[in-house]
Amino acid sequence: MSTTATIFIVDDDPAVQQSLRMLFRSVGYRTEVFNSAQLFLEAFNDQWTGCLVLDMRMPGMSGLELQQQLNQRQCILPVIFMTGHGDVPMAVEAMQGGAIDFIQKPFNDQDLIDRVTHAVNKDKRNREALGEKNEIRQRLASLTPREHEILDMVVDGKANKVIADDLELSQRTVEIHRARVMEKMQATSLAHLVRMVIAADVGETSDVGVTRLTRV
């Protein structure tokens, strides 16, 4: 568990806020409490990690409206909705909007802690994956055009000799470039290199993809 993981609680009921705060403290989470969706949105920072525990029904901006706003800001913080009785249609909407989970009030403490822990871990994995991908992209960006050319051919499984012929280079030159690629990409093996290139390609095309990472 990341030490920086924080449970963000958005609920307009002070007693519910305080009791949740205590419960999360009992299992070692940091908490941040917001009285309304607006206040959370105003304070929101995309570097926040952990999990958002969000009440569905609140005066002013509702939980669902906050979720939409966060989606527009490409927030990847996992969202657990707290619902009342008979709010199934809203819960369905929340899940379609990308919520990781929902839980009915009043809830079993262990149940909530399990779900929150799951969400926090998911967030951590998502962020690690996201961080790794960004790292790979940075390494890729450091390659010269010639090195990039050779990387593509290596990943395609071409031998040095074939590459040398295709690029009308000496086999020795290809070997030097290839060694530079492995070094810049910090690849420990050819398989590692291939995996990194594939990982960097995933989700490269759309913004939605970024948030979809948070889905279960």
Added chain:
Amino acid sequence: MPSPFDQTAVTQGPLRQVQPELETLLDAAIDGVMIVDHKGRVRLMSHAAELIFERHENDVLGHNINVLLPDFDSLLRKHVISFMPNSGYARRGQLLGQHHETIGFRSDGARFEVELGVGTIRGIEPSRYVVFVRDISERKRRDEALRRSEAALHTAQALANIGNYVIYNDGATEDYASPQLIRMFDWNIGEEEGRLGNLTNRMLASVHPADRTAVAQAFAELESDAATVDINYRIVSATSGICYIHHLAQVIRDVHGNAIQHVGTVHDITERQLADYELQQMQNRITHSGRVSILGEMATGIAHEVNQPLTAIATYAKACLRLMNNGDCSTEEINATLEQIAQQALRAGEVIRRMRSFVRYHEARPEVIDSNHLLEELVQLAQTDAHYHAMQLVIQPAPQSLLVQADPVQIQQVLLNLVRNAIDAMQGVNDPERIIVLQTSLNEEGDVEFMVADRGHGISAEIAKELFNPFYTTKVSGTGLGLSISQSIIRAHGGKLWHDDNPDGGARFFFVLPRAG
């Protein structure tokens, strides 16, 4: 009728050998005087008798008196004496009888009522009789008219269930109570004089003990200086149980202002009272069912409202246990948490208490209450629903305390109904604020005005026409009774309910209640 003269007529001269004093006496007498001989023949007829029978003395003299008084003969036989000579009574002479009522004939054969006084003349043989005749037909007619009038009055009193009485303060005249009053009060008394005793005390004794002081005080005020008394009270009747009486009375005073007579009517309004009561009961039941129905619409919101403290309680308790097991919880924190748990339990209980007291069946009991207080209480009640629908209630109370005479539950019912309508009107309306404004103010007429304003989709002219009709509703699950009941409640409180367009969009509902105090 066959004339008895034909058989009995005997030609004799007029019996006018009386002294001038007696002649004058006869002529001056108001009653008619006749002298009849032992065979019943008229021997003398005074001027007054001529007038009574509308005959001349000369036409009657020597004829049997039967022609004038057909029952004279049988009357004398039956009651007093026979015409037979030498009968013991006749010889004894003097007054034979007075106040005999019988029938007389006038010349045209018309019957009329007469009263007779008959005596024999002493020392004359054969006997002669003096007959005094008084025409009592007019008196009889008046008596009869009076009797009929009294009978009609008694019948009317019986039908209308109204009795009347007169109390005389002269210390001599017996108080009067009409038969219907005696029946109404169920007094088991006879017909004899003085049977009523002191009527004031007798009436007070019949009054329900709980009302007696008030009635006695009203009577006392009437005796001293009050112009009239107009009170309702209960009496306890031996056979009918409790009856409701409407009592009107006034006193007649002498020039010094002293009460001489105390006259009054009592009206048994038990049936009307019971009908009113049943109507009121019906009204109460409808009003109550309106409250139940409003609460039904709010059920989800109420569940949500109770859920919040329950969630907090469960979470506090579990969190506290976990922290205690971790050894990460101070005594102070445990105390504070338990305190919080208790508070949240009370909060949940309070939600339920409010709902229960709102929906409990109760009879309308107006009290003098601050309209702003009504508004605050209402917000407590309506908050749940508004909160559930993510709406905000904003109260704008009048700066001063405005008192109204009202049943608080019923006024809250009206307000809650209006707030519920406002919430429904704002469903799906894209207003980021979603505010319902509740306001109290003093209007130009000096009445207390309540307002509930929404920013919903407003009320079209089409809907406005039907708005207050029972069973008219634009809601999927509405009863259509809310506004209709609200209007009845406000009318019963002497106010009125109306609506207009909110200048900011949406609708505004108003009602006024008379200011109290």
